[in-house]
Amino acid sequence: MGTRTVTLTARVRDAAGHTASASTSLTVRTPDTLLGWCPPDSTVPEIQTMTSRYAAPPVMRLYTQPGRGIAPWSSGILAEVPADCALHYSFKDWTASSSPAEIRDWLSARPATRRGVVDVLTLDHEPEQQDSGDPTPAQFRQEWRELIAALAEHPRRAEIRLVPVFTEYHARRTASWWSDFGVVSGYPGVDAVGFDIYDTGYERYRTPVERNDFALSQARRVGRPLVVPEWGIKRKPTLNNGTAYDPDG
16 A cells, blocks of 8 residues: 545635634555556466566456356466465356355465455456356346355455456447446445456547546446456557558557
8 A cells, every 4th residue: 555645725714704724634545556467368378478477467367268167276277376466366157056155165265375465356257248158137236146145254255355347348338238237336245346448449549538437437436446457459550541540559
C-alpha cells in the first residue's frame, strides 16, 4: 500500500459576513497497482517459458478451459505459480450438486506458502461471449450466488478475492448487459469488478479515458475496485480507407 498526504481546507461565512477557515492534513492509503502477465495459453511449458523470460512476475493470469474442472494446487499449472506471485485464476465448470464442496476443498488446499499474497478467483469469465462452456445469463447469476455462498464461511476466505470478469466491448454495446450479467458485480461477497479491455471495433486507438471510462463507471456503480485481467491493443497501421495511421507502431 502507498500513501499520500491530502490537505483539506474549510471556509465558513456568518450572516454578518465574517469568515473563518481551518485546514487539516490527512494521510491517505492508496492500493498498489499490480502489473503482471498472462501466458498465451495456460499450459505448464508456456508458463515455464514465460517465467524464464520474465522472472518474478507480481501477478500471473491463468485459465482452465471448459470441461477440465478446477485446477489442483499440487500439480499442473497452479504448481508453476511462484509462492510470492499473486494468482488470478479463472475456471468455467460449475455443478450445483458437487462444485460448492470442490471449491471449498480447493481453498482449504491452498499452500501455506501462499499466505503472503491474496489470489483472485473468477468463475465463468467473459460470459457474454457465449462460447462453448459459457452459461446462460440466468445460469451465470445462479452459479455466482452458489460460489459466494459456498465460500462465505470458509476460514481462509480472506486469502482470495472473488471477481467476476466481463467483456468491455460487449458490455458497453449491449443494453441488457447489466441485467443479464453485470448485476453479479453488486452481489454481497463480490470483492471487485473485472473487465477484459481490447480495442475491438475501433478504427483509431482510444485515449485512456475512452478506454477505461465504462469499466470504471461500473466499478463505481457498485463501490468496488476495478481489475483489468486482460488488456490488449492491436496495432493499427492504417485507417479503414488505407490512410497511414501508425505505420511504425
